Amino acid sequence: MKNYTSINDIDNIKAWIEEAKALKQNPLKNVELGKHKTLGLLFFNSSLRTRLSTQKAALNLGMDPIVMNVSGDAWGIEFEDGTVMNGNTAEHIKEAAAVVSQYCDIIAVRAFPTLTDKVKDESEQVLKAFVKHASVPVVNMESATGHPLQALTDAITISEHTKKDKPKVVLSWAPHIKALPHAVGNSFVQAMQKMDVDFVIANPEGYNLSPEITKDTPIVHSQEEAFKDADFVYVKNWSSYNDYGKVLNTDPNWTITKEKLGDAKFMHCLPVRRNLIVEDAVLDSDNSLVIQQANNRTYAAQLVLKKILENG
Amino acid sequence: MKNYTSINDIDNIKAWIEEAKALKQNPLKNVELGKHKTLGLLFFNSSLRTRLSTQKAALNLGMDPIVMNVSGDAWGIEFEDGTVMNGNTAEHIKEAAAVVSQYCDIIAVRAFPTLTDKVKDESEQVLKAFVKHASVPVVNMESATGHPLQALTDAITISEHTKKDKPKVVLSWAPHIKALPHAVGNSFVQAMQKMDVDFVIANPEGYNLSPEITKDTPIVHSQEEAFKDADFVYVKNWSSYNDYGKVLNTDPNWTITKEKLGDAKFMHCLPVRRNLIVEDAVLDSDNSLVIQQANNRTYAAQLVLKKILENG
Amino acid sequence: MKNYTSINDIDNIKAWIEEAKALKQNPLKNVELGKHKTLGLLFFNSSLRTRLSTQKAALNLGMDPIVMNVSGDAWGIEFEDGTVMNGNTAEHIKEAAAVVSQYCDIIAVRAFPTLTDKVKDESEQVLKAFVKHASVPVVNMESATGHPLQALTDAITISEHTKKDKPKVVLSWAPHIKALPHAVGNSFVQAMQKMDVDFVIANPEGYNLSPEITKDTPIVHSQEEAFKDADFVYVKNWSSYNDYGKVLNTDPNWTITKEKLGDAKFMHCLPVRRNLIVEDAVLDSDNSLVIQQANNRTYAAQLVLKKILENG
Structure with missing residues (x-):
């Protein structure tokens, strides 16, 4: 598995469940696996459980989590192709995703839907743009249409x-x-x-x-x-x-x-x-x-x- | 000691002071004590010293600090019992505290007073709600009426x-x-x-x-x-x-x-x-x-x- | 080198470049060097690359990065000397820098120019105040006039x-x-x-x-x-x-x-x-x-x- 973007990325749900239960019994078993690897958690929206549990999961694997509120901490991101960027967005997802991939071994993204533009939401613009332009695996921390x-x-x-x-x-x-x-x-x-x-x-x-x-x-x-x-x-x-x-x-x-x-x-x-x-x-x-x-x-x-x- | 919510949790201040001075001489002596344990720092209000020093303290004990600005990063929290939550709050403290307890071994909370409602402030609503509903120890990082x-x-x-x-x-x-x-x-x-x-x-x-x-x-x-x-x-x-x-x-x-x-x-x-x-x-x-x-x-x-x- | 505030702090750019290339070949070579040392990253302005890459750099050296958005997380900081602080600023840089120095082994600062007051910007008020009042080394993560x-x-x-x-x-x-x-x-x-x-x-x-x-x-x-x-x-x-x-x-x-x-x-x-x-x-x-x-x-x-x- 490269990315985890939807339930369809689970090849065998029964086996996954059993493996998760085993992890729960021994959460630190793989604490060397992620050593010196970083997980970038990028939030376009609020989060409590996802924010904390995903950090905890990374720590259990020995990873270093790096959290960023994209909207508040960084620059407005442009997702449309070919735009003349003379408006509110300062950085294109092509660069943003490729850049974050230089610092993080895995990128996890939360980006909620507009709920006003069905076509846009169903295109999963943000999540898919990260998958397309990141050079590292991408994890869906709740996208427009799924929360796997x-x-x-x-x-x-x-x-x-x-x-x-x-x-x-x-x-x-x-x-x-x-x-x-x-x-x-x-x-x-x-x-x-x-x-x-x-x-x-x-x-x-x-x-x-x-x-x-x-x-x-x-x-x-x-x-x-x-x-x-x-x-x-x-x-x-x-x-x-x-x-x-x-x-x-x-x-x-x-x-x-x-x-x-x-x-x-x-x-x-x-x-x-x-x-x-x-x-x-x-x-x-x-x-x-x-x-x-x-x-x-x-x-x-x-x-x-x-x-x-x-x-x- | 389970929680540290007020000065009254100090059983012997003289002994505590001596122990703190000893820690200061050798801050990394207990760096294995908190290994693979997380400290959740939840801020309802601004902080500089508390934010940094408490993280530093956790790191000196080998803990992993996880910082969250509750207002900005997560959801509006409801503290009243029995409310029909059809207003601005999206999550009840009963769930919030219990949930954070699943990811953090200790929860530290900063929540300032209203300074308009004496009864509410003196009830220490936020701090006490965490103590009541968290299943892990709670540390007061400045509450409505105390900064122990x-x-x-x-x-x-x-x-x-x-x-x-x-x-x-x-x-x-x-x-x-x-x-x-x-x-x-x-x-x-x-x-x-x-x-x-x-x-x-x-x-x-x-x-x-x-x-x-x-x-x-x-x-x-x-x-x-x-x-x-x-x-x-x-x-x-x-x-x-x-x-x-x-x-x-x-x-x-x-x-x-x-x-x-x-x-x-x-x-x-x-x-x-x-x-x-x-x-x-x-x-x-x-x-x-x-x-x-x-x-x-x-x-x-x-x-x-x-x-x-x-x-x- | 104590601080890194401008390109002039580079004594021999050719040697630095060669050393950086060597680090890139073996990024974890010095992972013990920064162990139990903290890097405080203080942001007065937005950041994506600097925020992530500087954390990654610290992690590669075994340091613990502590990130703070000064404006959002902490108090308004006063930079003028002798002011009667009865306005919007709540803490003077003299205290702020000295205090952060108690918790961080190195302080990295980002503070953009006003672009309205040339004299102020060229005085590098914020960066220089940190250098003056911090008791630990200071790194420039983009100041009013430089991004070394x-x-x-x-x-x-x-x-x-x-x-x-x-x-x-x-x-x-x-x-x-x-x-x-x-x-x-x-x-x-x-x-x-x-x-x-x-x-x-x-x-x-x-x-x-x-x-x-x-x-x-x-x-x-x-x-x-x-x-x-x-x-x-x-x-x-x-x-x-x-x-x-x-x-x-x-x-x-x-x-x-x-x-x-x-x-x-x-x-x-x-x-x-x-x-x-x-x-x-x-x-x-x-x-x-x-x-x-x-x-x-x-x-x-x-x-x-x-x-x-x-x-x-």
Whole structure:
């Protein structure tokens, strides 16, 4: 594996999960592997878990993490080809990516979507520009349309907590006041499609994710129907895909409650808005796996970095 | 010791001071103690000394420091319980603290007071929320009402520079144009109350610190009276406690001058506004200990981290 | 060498270049030299290459880099002597520099010019204040009037790529929409004056650099004339020096084209605005050395840090 940009870069999810679990048992086993190698973490957007867990993962491998807030610390970056750069951007991605590649052995990038320009977002302009112009491997720390480190984390967490060979997993939309990206939802769908699970998506009408992602995964417009006999309920808000980036619905009936959840485990990538997405009673119960998920972020990132280093 | 949140966490200040002095003689003695352990430094507010000295302290113990400006780098954090989070905050401290605990072996937090809401500030909402919801030890890098790393530093510095068994120490208010916190003053008072010193506070009327802090420490409203035969004059501005957070007085007669100071040593936690708090002639003289204090910040932090690591 | 503040700190540029090339062959040779030593990188302005390459250089020497955005992370710094600090600045450079010296073994500083106050800029207020008040060595990561790490990089790059004993090197101005500093141009001129090269400067009328810098280096107002038989064309915009900080000319006829360049190598310190400074065809051709220059930033910085550490 050269880059880790999407769930499709996982050749065998079952094997990856087992390897991540082994890393978790012995996080410092490969502490010599990344010695004197640097990981550049480039943030175009805010981050808490990704920022810390990816640094921790790098440290566990003996790497030196170098963090940069691209917008605040450096120069405005131009992504269009052929532009006369007489506006707000001061440096072209062609140079930026090639330059960072001189100092970092792996580049990890976070760049959220516009949510106003579907074509641009789906082109994954920023991530793909780094892949194209960097001379070193690139890791996706959440791009316009995917968050594969999160989805790998989620797959590990489900594998750790399932009591069945083939658990029922639901991805449920929940209400939010802001227009949020589809990235986490998309990658979770793709990960579940690779897993041996009984998988269904619940969202209001007008909120179906891209059909190129959901493919033949069943989509229902009723949480009640979807949650029946569920073992894991993975909750996330996203804005409309069809009416791109719009907030069409903030119906509190879609908020996750303890009653709705029943015995199912609750999952969320965080940050989560309490009592908007999910009521306190769920997050504060033993059925919530959100902290365990956050912990697994380290081992998902560490596995990805390890595979890249071993390939290098 | 699990957490270091206030001067009250120091069981024996004399022993701590001696241990810090020993560390200073041999800062790398415990460089294996923190190996492969991370210190998360979370800043809700600006910092220079604390930011650098705490990182240096961690490095001296072999730890990996991870710095985050919470406001700029991550998400707005909610501290109230039961809120419907449909406003500006995106993540609850319950999750944030628990999550950071997955990646950091110790969490250090800086969060200043509002200076508009006394009840909220005295509840130490942010610091206490971290202590409550983090699963790892928490260090106070200046909270709403205390700055115990600074006060430990100051105790070490006085111990190093005193020529008497029981020196006279004055805490003097000095004028400032902005409303400043009580944290440094509070913790210094508490530290001096534990030390074998002759201690008095000088401040204008209306500027007495909280009586819960000052207890039976004498307070006078005359620098002249207080500075008589003083060995150490510790200077700091704070806003009114009684008329909470207000600037009632910017009287330049309270500015510290070389003449007023006489042979006493001048101390200040920094940053200090020259010729407002204190005239140049004092800071530029050999009587000033401000740089020595700044240096001791490293060893105060290192001692605290060492004690926590040894307890872990 | 104590500090590295200008090209004049290089005693023998030929020897330095050879040493840097040797470091590049074996970057980890001195990885024990900086062990348990910290490099403080203080940024008053944006940075990409300098920020990353100087960290990488420090890591190659085993140092621990500590990065701080002075404006965002810490306090407003006062540089004037004798001021009554009742305005926006909260800490005087006298304290700030002395304090940072307690935590860092070397301090590296980036502070751009005002471009409105020539006298202030030429006094190098910020850099010189650090040199004066710091008790540890200071490295210039681009100051008001010089960028000697960049110029050392450029000298290394020319030395690596020249096919002649005495190549012809041109420094050419190119158009830009914003008022840019003279620092890169100045230091490049000074470096070339120390090298065994045939050196000429091309810029429009009104754009001559300071005569104190250019001395007897020939200046022509025609790219065509200057580029004739050139081996290296180093391109950079700067604002007028005479009509200080003004943009007098954005003539696109000064944009660098493939046709103008011919067989000469193209150099630029980056960031570069495509199709304003230089057309895509140049940057995307094999004649461009900009990425190789960026790579050499690491070894220029590493050489400087190594010399300081060895002297320490």
